[in-house]
């Protein structure tokens with residue numbers, strides 16, 4: 001099959017490209033390299049059945065051309081991460097909403113299967129864990145800009161479901177919970193790469209708040225398997241489905257685990273949220289997915305543990321440190 005992956009030079013998109021290319025499909029990646037990296041797809045370039053285009057998904061005529069000739073679209077391009085959203089508020093909303101509008105418009109015109117990734121952020125401040133897809137959701141006020149990411153993604157969900165409702169567009173929405181693994185950069189505030197990188201370098205691990213907030217981390221290889229399966233399962237069209245891992249860990253425990261598993265001499269430092277993100281920052285205390293719907297629709301069952309995630313990520317940062325030391 002011909003498969004288009006927008007944002008395919010990013011963290012999740014590049015692992016998806018590896019998987020689908022490895023299965024024998026023709027892959028086209030379009031990415032403007034705003035947060036993604038050429039390095040993530042460099043090993044694919046030059047191989048048969050792989051094409052890389054550096055351009056924005058906001059280029060409507062190009063997107064129309066690419067979508068017309070493809071069989072499946074995974075729309076992974078997005079502004080991602082709370083830090084980025086706080087720093088570039090206008091671009092965030094534009095990229096998320098306009099990008100998805102462009103993609104869905106052409107997919108609707110040419111009747112192409114399309115996957116729209118959303119995020120666990122849409123559950124907002126809800127404390128009704130585990131989060132199930134049909135739960136009510138609770139956001140902060142529009143003056144608290146961190147909620148812009150969640151609301152823009154929620155609008156993407158509404159638009160995708162509207163296309164399904166009006167013309168039965170084969171579109172599936174997947175709410176990704178924290179997804180981690182090699183290639184994810186800590187530059188935009190992602191906690192696992194930040195902690196593991198600091199631990200490997202024996203530098204302090206910086207915890208925001210008291211560290212009692214909890215999260216669940218899914219291995220990117222479990223996640224891309226689920227994304228691929230979703231688009232091949234017509235029961236998923238017109239549906240919103242959580243994907244992640246339900247193993248819950250507090251951020252303090254995560255820091256301790258990262259130190260223990262890497263044999264690090266790092267210490268843990270606690271700083272107030274305001275220091276990291278500015279005045280009035282709001283966060284959610286717990287974030288746990290209900291994976292019942294994913295189990296029912298696509299037989300999803302994550303297989304990789306948090307220890308495996310930390311070990312895989314540590315491997316990447318050890319290699320990075322080794323090549324830095326060698327070139328110093």
Ligand SMILES: NC(=O)c1ccc[n+]([C@@H]2O[C@H](COP(=O)([O-])OP(=O)(O)OC[C@H]3O[C@@H](n4cnc5c(N)ncnc54)[C@H](O)[C@@H]3O)[C@@H](O)[C@H]2O)c1
Nearest residue numbers: 007009010011012032033034035036056057077078176179
């Ligand atoms: N990683 C997670 O924990 C997580 C959690 C929830 C949702 N998601 C969603 O999964 C998707 C992929 O996220 P990721 O973690 O791989 O992030 P990422 O930043 O690594 O990937 C996003 C990619 O999109 C590209 N991009 C951004 N704007 C673009 C544009 N206008 N045109 C073309 N390319 C553009 C970036 O360069 C990057 O390569 C996003 O939709 C994100 O919202 C990820």
